[in-house]
Amino acid sequence: MNEDIKFILDSTRESMEKAIAHLEKELVKIRAGKANPSMLSSVMVDYYGSQTPLNQVSNVNTPDARTISVQPWEKAMIPNIETAILNANLGFNPMNNGEMVIINVPPLTEERRKQLVKQAKAEAEEGKISIRAARQEANKEIKALEVSEDLEKNAVIDIQELTDQYSEKVDVILEYKEAEIMKV
Template identity: 70%
Template sequence: MDEDIEFILDSTKESMEAAIKHLEKAFVNIRAGKASPAMLGSVMVEYYGSLTPLNQVANVNTPDGRTITVQPWEKSMLHEIERSIMMANLGFNPMNNGESIIINVPPLTEERRRELAKQAKAESEEAKIGVRAARKDANTDIKKLDVSEDLKANAEVDVQELTDKYVKLIDDILAVKEKEIMTV
């Protein structure tokens, strides 16, 4: 096979992998009812004059499926961390016990589960759009090559097979996430 075609296929595969990685990262932020340190991943704390991610000023743990504990490395940071969690507008009500911050994660309502499932579906559609865009770019690049029509046709078939593989992978990832969200 022509090395230009090989290069196009490799870069297309990389683009499609990036769409999958983006989807997985987006799914981490969609909560599925059980507590996870990633739920506080977007919280930024004012630390000595600069905004710092929460996980860089405290240990964030989940002792059980319904509780998140935040243990600051400096006791003086307790109130600042508590304020930052409330300002992040994540729907949590942090409790400060003087040593650490405890957050009880409320169970999701049926309506909220449906909203989250819808959000997950929208994210997966975005990932599919990314995969299809990679296919379009690859096919455009293949058409510009100075090789035989047979090689071009075979390369386009390879690109379509890659596209089908990654779209199915996205559907599988979505099915797992939807099941996780809808499980009470």
């Protein structure tokens, strides 16, 4: 196989892997019933005038399946952390006991579960769009090469096989996440 074609295939595979990794990262943020420290990963706290991720000013844990505890490294940060959690609009109602912020994660309603499944499907579609964009870019690069028609056709077929393979991965990941969200 032509070296240029091999390079294009490898870079396409890498792009598709990145799309899968991004999808998985985004799906972790979608809540699936039980408490998870990553639910607060988008929370930014005002730390002496600069916006800082919550996990850089405190220790975030899940003592049980329905509770998230946020132990700030400085007690003076408790009100800022509570405000940041409320402002993040995650649907949580933080409480503090003077030592730490405690969040009770309410069980999901059926309606909320359906919304979260929709959100997961939208993320999966974004992943597939990225994969198709990588395919389109690779096909463009193949066409730009000065290679025989047979090599070009085979390369396009290989790229399509890669695309199908990664699209199936997206479907499997989505299926797993849907099951996780809908499990009561």
